[in-house]
Amino acid sequence: MDSKKTFVMSDRVKQLREAVLATPEVCVERAMYLTRSFMETEGENIVIRRAKALAHILENMTVTIHDGELLVGTTTSKRRGSFIIPEIQWEWYLNEMDNMSTRSWDNCQPIGRFEREQMQKYLPYWKDKCTWDKVNKEWNDTVLRFNGEIFMTHTSSMSGQHFGHIAVDYPRMLSRGLRDIISEAKSDLARIPVSPDELRRHTALKAAVIAMEAVITYAKRYAKLAADMARDEKDPKRKAELLEIARICEKVPEQPAETIYEALQSILLLYFALRIEAYAPGVSLGRPDQYLYPYFERDIANGVIREEQCVELLEMLLIKMNDLACLMSTETVEFLSGFPTLASITIGGVKRDGTDSVNPLTYLLMEAERNIRLTAEEFVVRINRENSDEFVIAACQLAVEMKGKIKFISDETTIAMLMRDGKSLEDARDYVVLGCASPSSAGRSLDITAGAINFAYILELALNDGKSRLTGEQIGLRTGDPKKFASFEELWDALKKQIEYILSVAVCSRNTDRLVYAENVPAPLHSAMLPACFDSGLDIVNVGAKMCATESHGAVGVPNVADSLAAIKKLIFDEKRFTMSELIDALDKNFEGYDALHGALLHAPKFGNDIDYVDDIVGDILEFASSVLDRYEGIAGTKHTLAAMAGTGNFVMGSKVGALPDGRLSGKPLAEGGISPSQGKNTSGATASMRSVAKLNHTAISGGSVFNMRFNPEAVDTDEKMRKFALMLRTYCETGGFHVQFNFLSAETLRAAQADPQQYRDLLVRVATYSAYFVELSKQVQDDIIVKTEFKEV
Amino acid sequence: METEENTSTVFTITRGSFVDGWGVRTTIFLKGCPLRCKWCCNPESQSAAPELSVTPADCTLCGLCRDVCPYLTLEKSGPVVDRQKCRNCGKCADVCPTNALAMFGEVYTVDRAFNELIRDKEYYDRTGGGVTIGGGEATLSDKFTYELMKKLQEAGVHVAIDTCGYPVTPLALKILEQADLILFDLKGMNPERHRQDTGVDNEAIHETLRHLGALGKEIIIRIPLIPGHTDDNATLRNEAALIESIGTVKRIDLLPYHDFGAVKYQQLGKPYKMEGTQRLTEERVEEIARIFRATGIPTQIGG
Numbered sequence A: 001m002d003s004k005k006t007f008v009m010s011d012r013v014k015q016l017r018e019a020v021l022a023t024p025e026v027c028v029e030r031a032m033y034l035t036r037s038f039m040e041t042e043g044e045n046i047v048i049r050r051a052k053a054l055a056h057i058l059e060n061m062t063v064t065i066h067d068g069e070l071l072v073g074t075t076t077s078k079r080r081g082s083f084i085i086p087e088i089q090w091e092w093y094l095n096e097m098d099n100m101s102t103r104s105w106d107n108c109q110p111i112g113r114f115e116r117e118q119m120q121k122y123l124p125y126w127k128d129k130c131t132w133d134k135v136n137k138e139w140n141d142t143v144l145r146f147n148g149e150i151f152m153t154h155t156s157s158m159s160g161q162h163f164g165h166i167a168v169d170y171p172r173m174l175s176r177g178l179r180d181i182i183s184e185a186k187s188d189l190a191r192i193p194v195s196p197d198e199l200r201r202h203t204a205l206k207a208a209v210i211a212m213e214a215v216i217t218y219a220k221r222y223a224k225l226a227a228d229m230a231r232d233e234k235d236p237k238r239k240a241e242l243l244e245i246a247r248i249c250e251k252v253p254e255q256p257a258e259t260i261y262e263a264l265q266s267i268l269l270l271y272f273a274l275r276i277e278a279y280a281p282g283v284s285l286g287r288p289d290q291y292l293y294p295y296f297e298r299d300i301a302n303g304v305i306r307e308e309q310c311v312e313l314l315e316m317l318l319i320k321m322n323d324l325a326c327l328m329s330t331e332t333v334e335f336l337s338g339f340p341t342l343a344s345i346t347i348g349g350v351k352r353d354g355t356d357s358v359n360p361l362t363y364l365l366m367e368a369e370r371n372i373r374l375t376a377e378e379f380v381v382r383i384n385r386e387n388s389d390e391f392v393i394a395a396c397q398l399a400v401e402m403k404g405k406i407k408f409i410s411d412e413t414t415i416a417m418l419m420r421d422g423k424s425l426e427d428a429r430d431y432v433v434l435g436c437a438s439p440s441s442a443g444r445s446l447d448i449t450a451g452a453i454n455f456a457y458i459l460e461l462a463l464n465d466g467k468s469r470l471t472g473e474q475i476g477l478r479t480g481d482p483k484k485f486a487s488f489e490e491l492w493d494a495l496k497k498q499i500e501y502i503l504s505v506a507v508c509s510r511n512t513d514r515l516v517y518a519e520n521v522p523a524p525l526h527s528a529m530l531p532a533c534f535d536s537g538l539d540i541v542n543v544g545a546k547m548c549a550t551e552s553h554g555a556v557g558v559p560n561v562a563d564s565l566a567a568i569k570k571l572i573f574d575e576k577r578f579t580m581s582e583l584i585d586a587l588d589k590n591f592e593g594y595d596a597l598h599g600a601l602l603h604a605p606k607f608g609n610d611i612d613y614v615d616d617i618v619g620d621i622l623e624f625a626s627s628v629l630d631r632y633e634g635i636a637g638t639k640h641t642l643a644a645m646a647g648t649g650n651f652v653m654g655s656k657v658g659a660l661p662d663g664r665l666s667g668k669p670l671a672e673g674g675i676s677p678s679q680g681k682n683t684s685g686a687t688a689s690m691r692s693v694a695k696l697n698h699t700a701i702s703g704g705s706v707f708n709m710r711f712n713p714e715a716v717d718t719d720e721k722m723r724k725f726a727l728m729l730r731t732y733c734e735t736g737g738f739h740v741q742f743n744f745l746s747a748e749t750l751r752a753a754q755a756d757p758q759q760y761r762d763l764l765v766r767v768a769t770y771s772a773y774f775v776e777l778s779k780q781v782q783d784d785i786i787v788k789t790e791f792k793e794v
Numbered sequence B: 001m002e003t004e005e006n007t008s009t010v011f012t013i014t015r016g017s018f019v020d021g022w023g024v025r026t027t028i029f030l031k032g033c034p035l036r037c038k039w040c041c042n043p044e045s046q047s048a049a050p051e052l053s054v055t056p057a058d059c060t061l062c063g064l065c066r067d068v069c070p071y072l073t074l075e076k077s078g079p080v081v082d083r084q085k086c087r088n089c090g091k092c093a094d095v096c097p098t099n100a101l102a103m104f105g106e107v108y109t110v111d112r113a114f115n116e117l118i119r120d121k122e123y124y125d126r127t128g129g130g131v132t133i134g135g136g137e138a139t140l141s142d143k144f145t146y147e148l149m150k151k152l153q154e155a156g157v158h159v160a161i162d163t164c165g166y167p168v169t170p171l172a173l174k175i176l177e178q179a180d181l182i183l184f185d186l187k188g189m190n191p192e193r194h195r196q197d198t199g200v201d202n203e204a205i206h207e208t209l210r211h212l213g214a215l216g217k218e219i220i221i222r223i224p225l226i227p228g229h230t231d232d233n234a235t236l237r238n239e240a241a242l243i244e245s246i247g248t249v250k251r252i253d254l255l256p257y258h259d260f261g262a263v264k265y266q267q268l269g270k271p272y273k274m275e276g277t278q279r280l281t282e283e284r285v286e287e288i289a290r291i292f293r294a295t296g297i298p299t300q301i302g303g
């Protein structure tokens, strides 16, 4: 196939795309049917109750087919809808009902009367039943004090989300059809369960059957709707299309898909059902160019479909993924603003056998994305030595055209990270990237983020005898008067003690939450779609070691900590230009009256400039924290791992921390991304920043890490420069880098968008790791994006 | 000991550059230039010594600089330096906590420069890039540049030299003869105007170019397009003819005039002689590009 071929969006695709570029609306259907079902199933086993609730939703929620659609199904009853997840948290939806349409970011449309009434009617049912209410009773005082202070969205309950941070085994479902899996479950159910494991699996299989039947019912409702609409349709062409939709939804996902069209409809219906069952930003489609390729290849060979028809279907698939914009409480949204959906699609890299995975469908998916470029679908491009330059350049070109909305991941580094956490070589090669930047084996493992921990705050504790500088509260351990630290080692020891302490509380918090999840919110459909769960009868909330599951604690502000330590080491202990006493006084006064010290701190070496003096400190902190987490076991044997991801939490976390020795003023944002150098501090050129990040030991941050860079689009405005850019990216990936993504936007464009939001409604920017519409972000986040150092040639 | 060391004043090192030659490069800019082009956008590169840069907008009026130097006063708008008396010693920049007072240029030994330039070796190797030594005029610091170039080449790094083609010593010429790639600046064909604009004769420059061509050196020609100085068709056609006759020119880069350098003149307390010069229109730049493309040599706009 000619990889340079481009495809023009059809009018109907344009209209469908336009329709989801809307301010989200709250849909209460999920909450309503879920609650009604729970009211009726009290006393039954929770796994069964969850399956029945899913069935009740799928049997009753509104089904709609919009003009021009070839792929059907929805997540909510709205064009771009936000559903409610009361089984995790219920109260904030009621408290923030009015605020949701007026707050400074992530606004929805004003909530209508019907919705209000239903919310008021059904949500209070969840008092003391939702995981958040339950876990708050379980947590000890220390955890409670840390929540919102040092921890952000630190557990699933706190963020209001499920464990839907996974790519299920789509190929198994496509090739077998749900009916065949149901039959297997039923024949196993016919055996008498005896052992505790068998008894548990017996229940799980019953729930799995209910959940899978529900998906089939959901599909058949669409088959019926399409057939009904076809009957009244005057346009013969559309009539034929509706009849085809009816035929396909009657067939899949119940039966195996046989064409690419059937396969796309099949995974899409399952995808919606998975989101409805247990949503989190990060319900992923895995590697569709891999598992769909056999269908595509056969259809093209047999003349069943033409490339442009296939691209149109792929475009419709991508648009469909944008029908959800999940609302989060104001507290959580500060951490993840911009309606992150993170519906990732991973392309590139190698197959399970280690050979190049790129195929013609990979390019068609990229072409579809070139046209659609909305927020929800996230393209993750794996870069492997086996991939051709042509592919890498095409991906870079796409990233530039989309202003940067592509994540690049190094295969070499990632495969090593996954093997460190116990995955086999083949499973590691088959990885996908979920959510912000968590690597995971598609269909074989559950790798979720535990949330975020404010490392800058931890440094503050070490520099203030365990107290918050802003509130004076004794939060951490008493590690001694910092003015008396006589060597850098004493400070480092104090920091290590604080890290150990805070991480032990983090693990306690997380494990408590996971126990509550295990008892309250199993996800039988997800579990049926994962062989390890299906075979063992362990639900995904309880699967642990069987799936090499990990949960990663996201360290925020590590670059600030390292920059601070480097400045102290250099100015106070190496050069002896200032004393610890002066430093602490200056921090207490937010540097007022300490200009000389402040200036010297600002000029000290900063992470992101390829200076080993400071880069090595970043590495030391990450390795130490990771070794602490290694000591702990999670529920059902999961591993606790470290990540370096900030979401947009660098703002709110920054607001909790006083002045820092890197020269950052009190309350200002922390370094963005996770291991992106502090805003405006990487001034030595792109390769210097890349080397700073690539030299870190990424197996110590096997939960993933985030490195954002901004390039002026002019830096890559010729084919030759684009080639250089692509090869530079390859070098980064081959020399130890893990993740990188770019914003290709000039500051002028961003300022123009700030001034005239309407003109820039679909302007995408990278926020942390996901793409968001620039105009839907708060002024503060917008400004931060504008400040980030831009690399360009002069 | 310092006097023995082979040093030069570096005014900046740019890593991850997509311009200044093939592949991904690091460009090291040395201070000092034998030419004084009126339109120079790097006036901080002209003098060979470190120079004080003043940016009053960055001043917080903290007062720290006031005590260190009699040639410096602090006004409401920020620091004011008596440029006649300032010795560019840098003491005030040392105490200034912001960039209001800063030094353009830092003295580097060959070893220090080498250690910094070698860091991106993996990027050079993977992208077919290397190091570009520019300025200023790289060959003016002839001992430094020669030794640095040799050291880099021995380490397997491709070295490009950016030159105005006016080597003033035998060693300077040797640098050009032994470089892997030459970025050669051409600034007009009329001898008289060239002397007025740049301060030197252009025949010697053309002679160097022909000499390098005869040696078979790979050359990229860079032509600043300065309205009223180097942009008339006669000049451009003559330049095209000269370039074609060399035989080893791999590419021509046209660099349309911009005024980004103006702010640096202010920071250095020097007059900006190009005030009011209009940028060329895109159509005109395209027209000029066609003149050069007629030579059959790839021609691009911008570096």
Ligand code: SF4
Pocket: B052, B068, B069, B070, B071, B072, B081, B085, B086, B087, B088, B089, B090, B091, B092, B093
């Ligand atoms: S550079 Fe030296 S002489 Fe010039 S103003 Fe500063 S301190 Fe005074």
Ligand code: SF4
Pocket: B058, B059, B060, B061, B062, B063, B064, B065, B066, B074, B078, B079, B095, B096, B097, B098, B100, B101
């Ligand atoms: S030291 Fe710098 S910031 Fe302070 S008054 Fe002088 S110029 Fe201004």
